[in-house]
Amino acid sequence: xxxxxxxxxxxxxxxxxxxxxxxxxxxxxxxxxxxxxxxxxxxxxxxxxxxxxxxxxxxxxxxxxxxxxxxxxxxxxxxxxxxxxxxxxxxxxxxxxxxxxxxxxxxxxxxxxxxxxxxxxxxxxxxxxxxxxxxxxxxxxxxxxxxxxxxxxxxxxxxxxxxxxxxxxxxxxxxxxxxxxxxxxxxxxxxxxxxxxxxxxxxxxxxxxxxxxxxxxxxxxxxxxxxxxxxxxxxxxxxxxxxxxxxxxxxxxxxxxxxxxxxxxxxxxxxxxxxxxxxxxxxxxxxxxxxxxxxxxxxxxxxxxxxxxxxxx
Amino acid sequence: xxxxxxxxxxxxxxxxxxxxxxxxxxxxxxxxxxxxxxxxxxxxxxxxxxxxxxxxxxxxxxxxxxxxxxxxxxxxxxxxxxxxxxxxxxxxxxxxxxxxxxxxxxxxxxxxxxxxxxxxxxxxxxxxxxxxxxxxxxxxxxxxxxxxxxxxxxxxxxxxxxxxxxxxxxxxxxxxxxxxxxxxxxxxxxxxxxxxxxxxxxxxxxxxxxxxxxxxxxxxxxxxxxxxxxxxxxxxxxxxxxxxxxxxxxxxxxxxxx
Ligand SMILES: Nc1ncnc2c1ncn2[C@@H]1O[C@H](COP(=O)(O)OP(=O)(O)O)[C@@H](O)[C@H]1O
Ligand SMILES: [Mg+2]
Numbered sequence: 127x128x129x130x131x132x133x134x135x136x137x138x139x140x141x142x143x144x145x146x147x148x149x150x151x152x153x154x155x156x157x158x159x160x161x162x163x164x165x166x167x168x169x170x171x172x173x174x175x176x177x178x179x180x181x182x183x184x185x186x187x188x189x190x191x192x193x194x195x196x197x198x199x200x201x202x203x204x205x206x207x208x209x210x211x212x213x214x215x216x217x218x219x220x221x222x223x224x225x226x227x228x229x230x231x232x233x234x235x236x237x238x239x240x241x242x243x244x245x246x247x248x249x250x251x252x253x254x255x256x257x258x259x260x261x262x263x264x265x266x267x268x269x270x271x272x273x274x275x276x277x278x279x280x281x282x283x284x285x286x287x288x289x290x291x292x293x294x295x296x297x298x299x300x301x302x303x304x305x306x307x308x309x310x311x312x313x314x315x316x317x318x319x320x321x322x323x324x325x326x327x328x329x330x331x332x333x334x335x336x337x338x339x340x341x342x343x344x345x346x347x348x349x350x351x352x353x354x355x356x357x358x359x360x361x362x363x364x365x366x367x368x369x370x371x372x373x374x375x376x377x378x379x380x381x382x383x384x385x386x387x388x389x390x391x392x393x394x395x396x397x398x399x400x401x402x403x404x405x406x407x408x409x410x411x412x413x414x415x416x417x418x419x420x421x422x423x424x425x426x427x428x429x430x431x432x433x434x435x436x437x438x439x
Numbered sequence: 440x441x442x443x444x445x446x447x448x449x450x451x452x453x454x455x456x457x458x459x460x461x462x463x464x465x466x467x468x469x470x471x472x473x474x475x476x477x478x479x480x481x482x483x484x485x486x487x488x489x490x491x492x493x494x495x496x497x498x499x500x501x502x503x504x505x506x507x508x509x510x511x512x513x514x515x516x517x518x519x520x521x522x523x524x525x526x527x528x529x530x531x532x533x534x535x536x537x538x539x540x541x542x543x544x545x546x547x548x549x550x551x552x553x554x555x556x557x558x559x560x561x562x563x564x565x566x567x568x569x570x571x572x573x574x575x576x577x578x579x580x581x582x583x584x585x586x587x588x589x590x591x592x593x594x595x596x597x598x599x600x601x602x603x604x605x606x607x608x609x610x611x612x613x614x615x616x617x618x619x620x621x622x623x624x625x626x627x628x629x630x631x632x633x634x635x636x637x638x639x640x641x642x643x644x645x646x647x648x649x650x651x652x653x654x655x656x657x658x659x660x661x662x663x664x665x666x667x668x669x670x671x672x673x674x675x676x677x678x679x680x681x682x683x684x685x686x687x688x689x690x691x692x693x694x695x696x697x
Contacts (some may be wrong), residue, residue, distance in 0.1 A: 189556060321538065324547070327527075327547060327601070333551055
């Protein structure tokens with residue numbers, strides 16, 4: 127160390143130790159959880175008589191236990207992407223309306239309502255889904271199947287309103303407020319300077335939004351979408367009540383087929399044998415990896431855009 | 440096509456605050472008109488009423504009449520969007536679209552005016568950049584982001600963007616105040632060149648600049664804090680700087696102000 131002309135200011139030492147300590151503690155706890163989960167998952171994976179990655183059935187409590195992640199991972203991915211596809215355009219539209227169209231009074235009321243909706247516990251959405259949306263979707267599901275059945279998504283023999291589609295709609299409604307709330311914040315931060323640049327060129331309000339607001343807000347909207355996607359993938363209760371809980375990889379989102387990792391854990395953990403629990407934990411680890419991959423992909427997209435617009439603000 | 444602007448008895452407000460009052464003037468085509476005056480006297484506000492940019496600020500409004508040739512800019516049947524396509528604007532701080540390439544920045548206004556063929560776009564982008572004295576510096580990197588240019592280059596890019604849509608009038612609000620002396624000279628040269636084709640109005644806090652580039656100069660002043668700014672006098676630039684009629688003008692240009 128030696129004596130330095132630049133002495134550490136008084137009080138920095140303890141603060142440094144405290145923050146470093148807290149950081150290390152978090153890492154240790156996370157590592158401990160990971161080790162615990164892996165230790166519980168490994169025996170189940172060893173006892174598995176099927177291929178964990180490709181097998182579609184899920185009978186870890188039988189003997190010999192046979193289970194695979196394929197159908198669950200597929201269901202998780204397709205249901206949350208469907209939810210995102212439905213929620214994102216609406217959320218961006220709502221956010222733009224609040225940030226750039228609505229009169230100030232209305233905008234602040236709407237903003238408040240959106241923030242409130244974002245805080246509603248997911249079980250509420252789940253119950254609403256089961257009680258209202260499942261019966262309600264019978265008609266629309268049959269309509270889609272009859273008239274748009276040539277699209278693989280809407281194909282299938284027997285239509286069931288307790289379906290991936292209904293679950294995705296609930297997920298979409300659930301993640302919409304978060305995406306809208308974050309997007310609104312980002313759109314409000316679009317620099318006046320850039321908005322005036324396009325207005326002065328003779329842009330209409332919508333053209334101004336396309337030229338100045340959306341490009342500026344894009345990384346933020348992508349982050350918001352990823353947050354929403356993450357929530358949709360990890361959502362347990364809302365979809366455990368709605369997904370059909372069968373184990374098949376299918377595109378047909380109107381049929382009584384499909385499940386997700388999180389819903390399966392919620393439905394199965396109670397009566398699982400130790401091996402069964404290990405299997406569910408293994409599926410949870412897969413969910414973690416999927417979320418990680420999606421987030422990393424989003425980060426890469428955002429980083430690439432940043433480079434192009436480094437003088438954005 | 441350069442056009443004449445005739446302003447009569449114009450007031451502009453921010454909410455209940457009257458920022459400028461009773462402005463009447465004629466701005467000649469194919470010439471440079473400079474606005475000078477202490478800061479806060481409403482030069483920017485007045486400039487922005489000339490292309491209806493004033494009213495994009497919430498609560499802002501305008502009273503009075505502005506004729507562009509014989510068209511009433513604030514007439515009931517006039518769309519502000521079309522006014523802004525005819526009266527272009529360059530801002531104090533260069534504001535190229537950061538996510539767009541140099542080419543797309545210049546083409547941005549053209550694309551608003553409907554589809555054009557690629558070759559037509561390329562032609563206009565090239566001639567606009569040439570008119571803005573920027574072509575030689577950027578012709579090899581048209582696809583690079585505009586935000587990678589220097590401040591002076593960015594400002595010339597903004598000028599190219601504004602003239603690409605061939606406006607009748609070009610408004611500039613202290614276009615050099617964020618630039619170094621060399622870039623400032625480049626912009627001043629450009630202004631002298633552009634006045635052959637456009638009606639140019641420039642706000643500047645730099646008296647030498649007003650003297651160098653403008654044909655007419657208008658001096659604005661305000662009676663005190665919270666009072667609206669007014670046009671004190673407007674005349675040939677040479678007259679304003681050598682023999683102004685009003686005492687306030689003389690005090691201001693000789694630096695004996697305030
Ligand atoms: N966006 C705004 N909202 C409210 N008042 C404003 C705004 N912009 C300018 N003003 C006020 O209008 C007056 C004139 O300002 P401005 O036109 O910017 O003067 P200048 O360009 O001559 O410095 C000032 O009193 C200023 O405070
Ligand atoms: Mg100003």
